[in-house]
Structures are given as structure tokens and as C-alpha cells.
Amino acid sequence: MGSRASTLLREEEIEEIKKETGFSHSQITRLYSRFTSLDKGENGTLSREDFQRIPELAINPLGDRIINAFFPEGEDQVNFRGFMRTLAHFRPIEDNEKNKDPTASEPLNSRTNKLLFAFRLYDLDRDDKISRDELLQVLRMMVGVNISDEQLGSIADRTIQEADQNGDNSISFNEFIKVLEKVDVEQKMSIRFLH
Amino acid sequence: MSELLVMEDLWDVAVVLFQVWISVVLGLIMLPAMFGLSLGVTGVYIQILVKILEWATVRIQRGRKEQPTLPLPLANGIIEREGGSMEEEMGELRCSRPQSPAGREFALCDVFYFYKKGIESIVDDQVTQRFSSEELASWNLLTRTNQNFHYISLRLTIIWGVGVFVRYCVLFPLRITLAIIGLTWLVIGTTLVGFLPDSSAKNWLSELVHLMCYRICARGLSATIHYHNKENRPQKGGICVANHTTPIDVVILANDGCYAMVGQVHGGLMGIIQRSMLRSCPHVWFERSEMKDRHAVTSRLKAHVAAKNKLPILIFPEGTCINNTSVMMFKKGSFEIGGTIYPVAIKYDPRFGDAFWNSAKYNMVSYLLRMMTSWAIVVNVWYLPPMTLEDGEDAAHFANRVKSAIAEQGGLLDLAWDGGLKRAKVKDALKEEQQKMYSSMIVGQNGNISPEPHSRATEKQ
Numbered sequence: 001m002g003s004r005a006s007t008l009l010r011e012e013e014i015e016e017i018k019k020e021t022g023f024s025h026s027q028i029t030r031l032y033s034r035f036t037s038l039d040k041g042e043n044g045t046l047s048r049e050d051f052q053r054i055p056e057l058a059i060n061p062l063g064d065r066i067i068n069a070f071f072p073e074g075e076d077q078v079n080f081r082g083f084m085r086t087l088a089h090f091r092p093i094e095d096n097e098k099n100k101d102p103t104a105s106e107p108l109n110s111r112t113n114k115l116l117f118a119f120r121l122y123d124l125d126r127d128d129k130i131s132r133d134e135l136l137q138v139l140r141m142m143v144g145v146n147i148s149d150e151q152l153g154s155i156a157d158r159t160i161q162e163a164d165q166n167g168d169n170s171i172s173f174n175e176f177i178k179v180l181e182k183v184d185v186e187q188k189m190s191i192r193f194l195h
Numbered sequence: 196m197s198e199l200l201v202m203e204d205l206w207d208v209a210v211v212l213f214q215v216w217i218s219v220v221l222g223l224i225m226l227p228a229m230f231g232l233s234l235g236v237t238g239v240y241i242q243i244l245v246k247i248l249e250w251a252t253v254r255i256q257r258g259r260k261e262q263p264t265l266p267l268p269l270a271n272g273i274i275e276r277e278g279g280s281m282e283e284e285m286g287e288l289r290c291s292r293p294q295s296p297a298g299r300e301f302a303l304c305d306v307f308y309f310y311k312k313g314i315e316s317i318v319d320d321q322v323t324q325r326f327s328s329e330e331l332a333s334w335n336l337l338t339r340t341n342q343n344f345h346y347i348s349l350r351l352t353i354i355w356g357v358g359v360f361v362r363y364c365v366l367f368p369l370r371i372t373l374a375i376i377g378l379t380w381l382v383i384g385t386t387l388v389g390f391l392p393d394s395s396a397k398n399w400l401s402e403l404v405h406l407m408c409y410r411i412c413a414r415g416l417s418a419t420i421h422y423h424n425k426e427n428r429p430q431k432g433g434i435c436v437a438n439h440t441t442p443i444d445v446v447i448l449a450n451d452g453c454y455a456m457v458g459q460v461h462g463g464l465m466g467i468i469q470r471s472m473l474r475s476c477p478h479v480w481f482e483r484s485e486m487k488d489r490h491a492v493t494s495r496l497k498a499h500v501a502a503k504n505k506l507p508i509l510i511f512p513e514g515t516c517i518n519n520t521s522v523m524m525f526k527k528g529s530f531e532i533g534g535t536i537y538p539v540a541i542k543y544d545p546r547f548g549d550a551f552w553n554s555a556k557y558n559m560v561s562y563l564l565r566m567m568t569s570w571a572i573v574v575n576v577w578y579l580p581p582m583t584l585e586d587g588e589d590a591a592h593f594a595n596r597v598k599s600a601i602a603e604q605g606g607l608l609d610l611a612w613d614g615g616l617k618r619a620k621v622k623d624a625l626k627e628e629q630q631k632m633y634s635s636m637i638v639g640q641n642g643n644i645s646p647e648p649h650s651r652a653t654e655k656q
Contacts, residue, residue, distance in 0.1 A: 062306060
């Protein structure tokens with residue numbers, strides 16, 4: 001009974017999301033269509049099952065971690081604002097962003113924020129360090145059963161050795177940024193949205 | 196007293212109207228339909244519709260220019276995806292780093308690839324969109340497709356209103372009458388033919404009855420069917436495979452030939468229809484328990500095909516309804532039966548009505564009602580040249596070959612994904628494939644890690 005009307009996006013909401021994320025009006029409405037088509041329960045939020053229903057995501061080795069990134073600490077549902085906030089990290093960096101108000105907070109899709117987002121994929125316990133265990137966990141997800149524990153261990157050790165500068169045997173966010181300074185983060189962590 | 200007279204008069208008028216109605220239906224629609232003739236009314240109707248829809252499209256585009264906040268329809272997708280393979284994209288990711296001699300090792304930035312692919316699939320994936328109706332490029336003046344289109348102009352709204360009236364009050368009763376007549380005649384006719392002893396006359400009569408009923412049913416949906424390449428029509432003893440969009444596919448195909456249907460035994464109305472059809476010519480109906488036993492199913496179908504004089508079997512290898520924008524994985528079971536395969540491509544024109552049956556959203560009855568209140572059903576059917584299993588080819592490969600041929604002919608996207616993903620989860624094996632591919636990239640085929648550590652540690656100063 002009128003459920004469609006109540007799930008339509010109001011203009012004020014679109015404006016707020018536009019300011020927060022930088023998406024254009026038509027992009028927001030298109031992504032809202034996508035959000036509602038994923039929302040099988042029709043209650044305005046997505047659960048983890050809704051994401052897992054996407055086959056291409058279900059076969060992604062890091063699928064579960066990616067889904068986790070949408071859900072704030074300890075919650076099981078994500079609403080449209082949260083959905084957009086996470087997607088905003090993958091907006092391409094545009095030059096005209098630099099002309100904005102310098103006192104405004106950094107946009108969600110800046111290089112640093114993109115790297116922070118990737119850092120959080122590794123750093124599950126949010127202690128701002130990627131420990132050897134956390135690195136091993138991600139490695140295991142990516143390779144499945146095809147590499148032995150020993151080999152994986154030495155890959156992890158080597159990676160930490162390379163990146164670690166203060167000798168605490170883990171990778172901090174600054175060390176993470178340093179290792180990846182030559183990588184084209186702008187292009188590799190961005191999705192070209194049409195319109 | 197006078198009231199009674201008025202009542203009688205009204206009753207007389209109603210009876211006369213009813214008689215006129217029935218004779219119109221019988222004379223102008225049903226009889227020509229039964230003999231495969233057409234008075235050309237539907238053709239004119241379609242042409243008028245096309246003109247109106249084109250006008251509406253122009254009007255909407257003009258309206259959109261004036262109100263730029265109207266959302267654009269999803270023409271090419273929400274995002275632009277790069278088509279590179281895992282190897283290519285990983286290579287690009289790492290090209291900025293100094294390479295070790297073997298050229299491969301794990302890098303912290305490898306996760307970017309999976310991350311990006313994952314987010315891309317969340318925003319727009321190839322599979323889930325196939326299980327809901329296709330979005331139209333421009334509104335076709337039906338209420339049900341009016342999701343993203345807002346008020347544009349008065350004239351458009353008036354035309355839409357007239358359309359609603361015509362569809363619900365004029366066309367719908369007509370179509371319902373025809374459908375009921377068609378189905379009733381199917382049951383009665385096939386039962387009558389069933390009483391005859393087996394002979395070629397019986398077969399001929401049975402085919403006639405089937406054809407007539409399907410033609411009436413097709414009129415009941417205002418279906419305009421264009422058949423192409425009729426010389427490739429399926430022959431007796433063969434297997435006809437087609438892409439599946441709706442249960443109406445059966446009516447569409449059976450308008451131009453007789454097939455032996457394959458399916459599950461149902462109860463109720465469907466069951467009555469199935470049983471009476473079975474009396475006049477051999478269809479292959481399975482009990483639910485038999486369906487699970489693949490071997491039993493295959494052997495029954497093999498037996499049917501081996502008897503070369505039986506009607507061609509009609510099978511939909513996708514196993515479920517897809518929304519007619521793509522062809523999904525063909526289950527190889529149909530291709531293990533042997534015999535000649537006659538592929539058929541079916542493409543509905545979405546402007547006149549959405550033929551896709553979304554079984555999660557609509558049951559059969561509401562689906563049929565929606566069909567009968569659309570503008571029309573316009574469909575193109577292409578008969579492709581027959582194909583057989585080649586030497587050394589396995590059934591899965593053969594199935595893919597046929598699928599590609601059908602997809603190409605019908606202008607549909609050829610997907611390898613399983614239509615069963617509509618309801619079931621994806622198989623773990625596909626994830627394991629991805630993991631294997633990645634492992635071979637960082638570790639090499641023979642399991643050796645590329646040599647390095649000490650030199651790098653000293654480099655870092």
C-alpha cells in the first residue's frame with residue numbers, strides 16, 4: 001500500500017548526498033534504482049545476504065571483505081546514505097575538486113581516503129596497523145588452497161619487511177602510503193560512472 | 196409494472212448485444228484465426244501504435260530538455276568497465292614498481308584489483324538484471340513501465356488515458372473471450388480426437404486441432420509473430436531448442452508447427468489441459484519425482500526421438516525464464532539425447548508489452564492478465580539451420596555452440612552464467628577458479644616463488 005511512494009528519494013536527500021559524496025543528480029537517482037533492485041526485502045536497507053546474491057561478487061575472493069566495508073561497526077543493515085558514502089570512495093578524482101573551499105574536509109574520493117579505504121580492508125581490528133596475521137588472512141582469501149602455509153608465510157614476511165620502517169613488524173598507514181606511492185591509485189581505485 | 200417492462204427491455208438489449216459480441220468474435224477473429232488467415236486489422240493496429248509511440252518518444256525527449264533534472268534511462272549501464280583480464284590489470288597495477296626477474300610476486304596493491312571488480316559488480320552486474328524486466332529506452336505509455344518518467348505534457352497524459360481505456364475496456368474483454376474459447380476448444384477437441392484409433396488420419400486431425408487452438412490463443416494475446424527462415428523448421432524426430440522468456444513461448448512456436456511438449460505434470464487446470472493433449476498425440480509429461488532422476492528423463496526423451504515419426508520435442512535448455520536481453524547457460528542434458536538439434540531464436544519487441552514472466556513477482560494468472568492488457572505482443576522467430584554433435588565434441592561444448600548461434604541471431608547477449616542463479620547460490624568452484632588464477636600469478640606454474648629477499652632489504656636504506 002503505497003510502499004513505492006515511500007521509497008522514492010526526496011529532493012532534499014538528493015542534495016545532501018550530492019554535497020557529501022560529489023555524485024551528480026542523475027547518478028544518484030540511477031544508483032538509487034540499483035539500491036532498490038538489490039533490496040529484496042523492500043525495507044530501505046541492504047543486508048549482507050542482499051550483496052551475496054550478486055554472483056560476480058560472490059565469486060570474488062575478497063567478496064566478504066568488500067561487503068563488510070559497507071557496514072559500519074557491528075551493524076547488519078546499510079541504508080542508502082551509507083551505500084553512497086562507501087561508493088563515493090570510488091569516484092574518480094576530478095581537478096575541479098581542488099578549487100573547493102580549503103577549509104572543507106577532504107572529499108571522500110581523495111587519494112588519501114582511497115588508500116585509507118584499502119588499508120581498512122586489511123586492518124580488520126582497526127588498530128591502525130596491518131599485523132602479520134591480518135596480512136596472512138587476506139592472502140589466504142586471495143589464493144584459496146593453492147599455496148602452502150609456509151610459502152604464504154614467507155610472502156607475508158617479505159611484504160612486511162619491505163614496507164616496515166620503524167621495525168614493529170607491522171605496516172602502519174603511513175608506511176602503507178609510502179609503499180604505494182608510485183601506484184596509480186587514482187585510476188586503479190576509481191570507477192568511471194556514466195552521466 | 197412499468198419497472199418490470201424496463202427490466203425486460205434491458206434484458207433484451209443485453210441479450211442482443213451479447214449475440215452481436217459473440218458473432219463479431221467468432222466471425223471476424225476466431226474463424227480466420229483457425230485457418231491461419233488474417234483480416235489485417237492487427238497489422239493496422241500495430242502501425243498506428245508505432246506512430247503514437249514515436250510521437251511520444253519525441254515529446255518526452257523534448258520535455259527532458261526543458262526539465263534537466265529528469266533522470267536519463269539506463270541505456271548503456273551505470274558505469275564503464277574495463278575489459279582486461281586479471282593478468283593484464285594486475286600487470287598495470289604493478290608496472291610502477293621495480294620488477295623482480297620473474298616479474299611476479301605479491302604486492303599490497305593487488306587487492307585494488309579485486310576491490311575495484313567487487314565494487315563494479317555491486318553497482319552494475321551482468322546477472323541479476325536478467326531476472327527482472329528490461330528497462331525501456333523510452334516510455335511506451337503503459338502505467339506499469341512508468342518508473343522514471345515524470346509528468347511531461349497534457350497531451351501525453353491524455354493519450355495515456357485513452358490507452359488505458361482501450362486496453363482495459365475494449366481489448367481485454369475481447370482477449371479473455373478468445374482465450375477461454377481457445378482453451379476450451381483445445382480440451383474438447385483433443386479429447387474427441389483421442390477417441391479415434393491410431394492412424395495417420397488421427398495424427399493429421401490432432402495437428403489440426405492443436406494448430407487451431409494455439410492460433411486462437413495467440414489472437415487472444417494480440418500476438419503478431421514474424422517467422423523467418425521457415426525452411427529450417429524442426430522436423431519429426433528432432434529436438435527443438437529455444438531461448439526461454441515466458442510460458443507464452445510455447446504458444447508462439449506452436450502457431451507454426453506441432454511439437455511434443457516436455458514438462459512436469461501439474462494439477463488443476465493445467466493438468467486437465469495436459470491430460471487431454473496427451474490423448475491425441477504423444478507429449479512427454481514427467482512426474483515430479485521422475486524429474487530428479489536425470490537418467491530416467493534422458494532415456495524417455497531418447498526413446499521419443501528414436502521413434503522417427505514422432506513430433507519434434509520442444510525443450511528450453513535455460514531451465515528458467517530470462518528477460519529476453521540475453522541467453523544464459525544451456526543445460527547440457529538436452530544435448531546428450533542425440534538426434535538433430537533445431538535451434539530457434541525468439542525475440543520480443545519490448546515496446547508493445549513486456550513478455551518476461553517474473554515468477555518471483557507475479558503468479559501465472561496475474562501474468563496472463565498483464566499480457567492481455569498490454570498493447571500487443573510482437574515477436575520475431577528465427578529458425579536456425581539444424582546442428583548436430585560433432586566428432587570429439589562433448590555435450591557442454593555443443594550446448595555453448597548452439598547458444599552462441601541463437602544469441603547472435605536474436606541480437607541477445609551471450610552469457611555463460613547459469614539461469615539457476617535466479618534462485619540458487621553460485622557454485623564455490625567459480626570462486627576457487629579465481630583464487631587459482633591469482634595464485635598462479637604470484638607463485639608461478641611450478642610453485643616457485645620468485646627469488647629476492649636479501650637484496651631488497653639492503654636496498655631499502
